[in-house]
């Protein structure tokens with residue numbers, strides 16, 4: 072029987088091709104339970120969709136929830152034939168394609184498909200950049216458009232997204248997402264061909280340790296296989312595409328660790344197609360570290376740290392679903408002691424967010440000899456807050472702060488650029504745990520914190536607020552543990 076290709080399969084493919092395979096053919100009993108955070112995402116997505124639909128100012132045909140699905144599909148087709156202006160929650164199919172666009176909007180005799188998304192319409196948008204269409208959104212829209220074209224109900228590439236701000240973001244699929252990308256329609260055709268091949272068992276996929284694993288329902292199952300296979304994606308930052316380039320010659324971490332450098336490079340030239348000489352030697356060194364019992368991290372060059380005195384370890388928590396920064400946490404170490412400050416937005420409102428931002432900014436302004444963060448996220452968040460609440464601080468002031476002596480991004484300025492670690496990733500959780508630190512919470516993660524915050528805003532249970540603050544405090548302490556743990560480590564080059 073032919074397996075229908077759906078929008079959610081294309082979405083999954085963008086996260087991880089192997090997920091398409093496992094969702095279709097994996098043993099459901101091997102799945103992990105869906106994480107509370109993913110459930111929250113679904114819930115918020117549905118809630119937001121309802122809000123948008125209730126706010127539509129034009130009449131529409133509501134087909135959401137019509138069962139059985141075949142009935143919904145025939146009513147959608149009838150609505151297209153009768154020229155209904157706007158259809159919500161329809162269902163369409165053509166050949167092996169099956170789509171459920173949130174909206175179908177009539178223009179003349181044709182229809183434009185659109186989706187309602189509880190996220191920003193474009194990715195990478197900033198003060199100086201406009202942002203570009205998201206590939207996974209574009210692929211889903213392209214599937215709807217493909218069906219409409221087959222039905223003779225669409226031409227060209229026009230589709231749209233209604234984003235979290237309620238704004239309509241045009242997605243013209245005849246255009247490219249960026250100067251170096253092909254048109255979105257071509258990207259879709261390529262993804263569609265791969266998903267189709269997976270569904271017909273003409274293409275095989277393998278698990279790869281990647282960012283998407285954290286929230287994936289196959290994470291335990293895949294991680295066991297990745298470990299058993301000694302898969303190259305166990306090496307920090309190596310990733311699926313380099314793994315696939317290396318896999319035939321050096322299929323395991325051990326094989327790479329034991330490869331003679333002369334087999335990988337000749338002078339400055341790499342002997343591995345698609346991976347530069349310095350990069351392949353760096354990954355070989357990481358493989359070697361992973362395979363060396365009792366290996367310790369080390370510096371690859373000398374590093375000078377900001378002076379002690381008054382050190383701030385700073386970590387923010389944000390909720391992307393409500394676009395709010397709800398916590399600024401600081402561990403302040405001075406005079407031989409340390410203290411935690413957590414500036415918390417009790418409500419997900421601009422006023423509450425501003426208050427917490429003001430308190431955080433005042434603490435920063437009270438002076439420091441060293442300000443530590445882990446990643447560029449604090450800077451990005453502060454700039455966003457400054458744009459939103461310029462009465463607290465201006466964007467330029469935030470820029471200046473991060474240029475000051477004593478400010479150090481422990482991830483970008485240290486771990487990633489000047490160190491090597493015998494770990495599978497370079498997250499603060501992994502490195503601080505490697506150094507012996509334990510979070511108090513049994514489920515410490517940014518995603519969990521967001522879920523607790525949602526619960527807090529609904530239930531107001533003080534235990535939830537305490538949990539959020541303690542988790543954040545531990546994140547700040549973890550930075551201090553990292554800093555103290557790496558001081559005094561040796562400096563050495565790769566063998």
Ligand code: SF4
Nearest residue numbers: 087090279284287293
């Ligand atoms: S756990 Fe990771 S590798 Fe496995 S299907 Fe999910 S995202 Fe892919």
